[in-house]
Amino acid sequence: MDFLNYPQPLADLISSLARLPGIGPKTAGRLAFYLLQQPQISQDLAQAILTANHSLKKCSICSNFTDQDPCALCQNPQRDSTELCVVEHPRDVVSLEKTKEFKGRYHVLHGVLSPMEGIGPEQLTINLLLKRLKGVQEVVMALNPTVEGEATALYLARLLKPLGIKVTRIAHGLPVGGDLEYADEVTIARALEGRRQL
Amino acid sequence: MNIIDFHLQNFRNYDKEVVTFIPGINTLIGNNGQGKTNIIEGIYYLLTGKSYRVKREHELLKWDKTDFHLYGDFIVKHHKIFLESHYQNNKKRVKVNQVPCQRLSDFVGTINVVFFSPDDLIMVKGGPSERRRFIDLHIAQIRPGYVSLLNAYNKVIQQKNALLKTYNDKSLKNSQLQLWNAQIIELGTKIILQRDELTKQIQKVADQIYMNLTSQKEKLDISYYALGKKNIQDALLEFPDLLNQKMDQEIERQMVLIGPHRDDLQILLDDKPARLYASQGQQRSLVLSLKLGELELIRQEKGEYPLLLLDDVLSELDSFRRNYLIEFIESSHIQTIITMTSAESQLGSGALFQVEQGHIRRER
Numbered sequence A: 001m002d003f004l005n006y007p008q009p010l011a012d013l014i015s016s017l018a019r020l021p022g023i024g025p026k027t028a029g030r031l032a033f034y035l036l037q038q039p040q041i042s043q044d045l046a047q048a049i050l051t052a053n054h055s056l057k058k059c060s061i062c063s064n065f066t067d068q069d070p071c072a073l074c075q076n077p078q079r080d081s082t083e084l085c086v087v088e089h090p091r092d093v094v095s096l097e098k099t100k101e102f103k104g105r106y107h108v109l110h111g112v113l114s115p116m117e118g119i120g121p122e123q124l125t126i127n128l129l130l131k132r133l134k135g136v137q138e139v140v141m142a143l144n145p146t147v148e149g150e151a152t153a154l155y156l157a158r159l160l161k162p163l164g165i166k167v168t169r170i171a172h173g174l175p176v177g178g179d180l181e182y183a184d185e186v187t188i189a190r191a192l193e194g195r196r197q198l
Numbered sequence B: 001m002n003i004i005d006f007h008l009q010n011f012r013n014y015d016k017e018v019v020t021f022i023p024g025i026n027t028l029i030g031n032n033g034q035g036k037t038n039i040i041e042g043i044y045y046l047l048t049g050k051s052y053r054v055k056r057e058h059e060l061l062k063w064d065k066t067d068f069h070l071y072g073d074f075i076v077k078h079h080k081i082f083l084e085s086h087y088q089n090n091k092k093r094v095k096v097n098q099v100p101c102q103r104l105s106d107f108v109g110t111i112n113v114v115f116f117s118p119d120d121l122i123m124v125k126g127g128p129s130e131r132r133r134f135i136d137l138h139i140a141q142i143r144p145g146y147v148s149l150l151n152a153y154n155k156v157i158q159q160k161n162a163l164l165k166t167y168n169d170k171s172l173k174n175s176q177l178q179l180w181n182a183q184i185i186e187l188g189t190k191i192i193l194q195r196d197e198l199t200k201q202i203q204k205v206a207d208q209i210y211m212n213l214t215s216q217k218e219k220l221d222i223s224y225y226a227l228g229k230k231n232i233q234d235a236l237l238e239f240p241d242l243l244n245q246k247m248d249q250e251i252e253r254q255m256v257l258i259g260p261h262r263d264d265l266q267i268l269l270d271d272k273p274a275r276l277y278a279s280q281g282q283q284r285s286l287v288l289s290l291k292l293g294e295l296e297l298i299r300q301e302k303g304e305y306p307l308l309l310l311d312d313v314l315s316e317l318d319s320f321r322r323n324y325l326i327e328f329i330e331s332s333h334i335q336t337i338i339t340m341t342s343a344e345s346q347l348g349s350g351a352l353f354q355v356e357q358g359h360i361r362r363e364r
């Protein structure tokens, strides 16, 4: 690749940027040159990345990223603790919160079952989930409509149903292969309303 | 459905060529190795995003070139559609009316095509996957969503295979394998039902065409076998049990052993398996009948005929079958692009193009 002819620090910057999802070598090059021309923005960005990395941890209850433990959502007494919504990623919590439809609490799995990537139940936060079921009456699966999301929902349903917990999943108003992150708020809200029992 | 003009740049043995087709029959004539098949392959690639002949696009690129471009104007139900396909740096980009398409499945089926290639003959004598491909490609053209269904199913199979390879102990039996089996049943059932339904449809029309092609002498029978069974309802009822029965064997062999990804189509000529007994000419007639059957079904579904591409279809057919085919095309008013070497040219009507060393010249 041609950026290997650049001075080492610049080449390093470009190849680091190119490792980010959705960024190819061309965009990485453009971003790198932009950052070099904007020292203040670079400073702020670098600082923000470091701070976020240092101060954010996973909430010991729901596993969402947080700067305080337990996280604000887990501490909020207004949230209905009989309903639990299971999501793949922290970003899905953000998507769902935007709809203001869901009043319960969340649990972040940090992935879904995928034997091809070596992800089994032990790699997800399922043990933590099982520990927080006291008083929970309904678990809503808000996993992406992929075959892996489906398998994960089924796995959890099999664990939870024998405990007398109602397990539902959000209706797939979401397109197949779609991502919660890209669905608009109305779609997600409609999907939440139409959840059905697993 | 009509193709009006077609442009090739750096595709196979073409530098930069344009062909303007007529709505009726377009004959491409030329000696061996001049580029007739390459034109057909190019049109097929533009319409489907895939080549029949190769797995890697790289082979389609003219030697020593870095990108190829295919584009053309089409008419679908009186609407003009401009399709473009551009390949560069191992990436392909497709645009429909200047708008980029994200996924193949976004435009497959926009413009329907039925393509006969001598390579298709392998579906008679080859393995089950060749026959599944035929029916799958057909369904994909008329049922939006089928490609996503197949992709999802294949993903489930890959995941289950990975699981079987990671742990080969019996403890899997009651837990994780079931998660994937549940989806094999759910998605697999949908695939089986569609394949069976569409095979039955094709059987009806193709049998009639085959009868005509052989002047009522031979009978063609094609049926879908799901999970090794001809009776689809039985197969589907037993699907969960069959999966459970195979589980030990699957754990041992570390692969998924049952499901529509291993199904087959049975083709009989006069009640004998074509796979074992069909002659060269019979194979060609059979595949041709299936393709012409597909043509008719697409017309019924979409309200107009698809584009018909016939590559090297006449060789090995006896004169009766040739004449039947030529009459069929001439009388049906289907836009057809047909290739032949000079020796066998027999079509009296339509446009005639001479193909020579990557150049196309209209002669009539």
Ligand SMILES: Nc1ncnc2c1ncn2[C@@H]1O[C@H](COP(=O)(O)OP(=O)(O)OP(=O)(O)O)[C@@H](O)[C@H]1O
Binding pocket: B011, B012, B013, B014, B030, B031, B032, B033, B034, B035, B036, B037, B038, B039, B059, B060, B061, B062, B063, B312, B341, B355
């Ligand atoms: N990637 C490529 N770059 C350049 N030339 C190629 C490429 N791929 C194939 N060719 C050339 O294209 C020619 C084959 O063209 P094609 O298969 O269309 O022939 P044809 O006219 O259909 O011949 P036949 O009558 O034998 O079927 C061959 O001479 C081959 O060398």
Ligand SMILES: [Mg+2]
Binding pocket: B036, B037, B038, B311, B312
């Ligand atoms: Mg050829």
Ligand SMILES: [Zn+2]
Binding pocket: A059, A060, A061, A062, A063, A064, A070, A071, A072, A073, A074
């Ligand atoms: Zn929390």
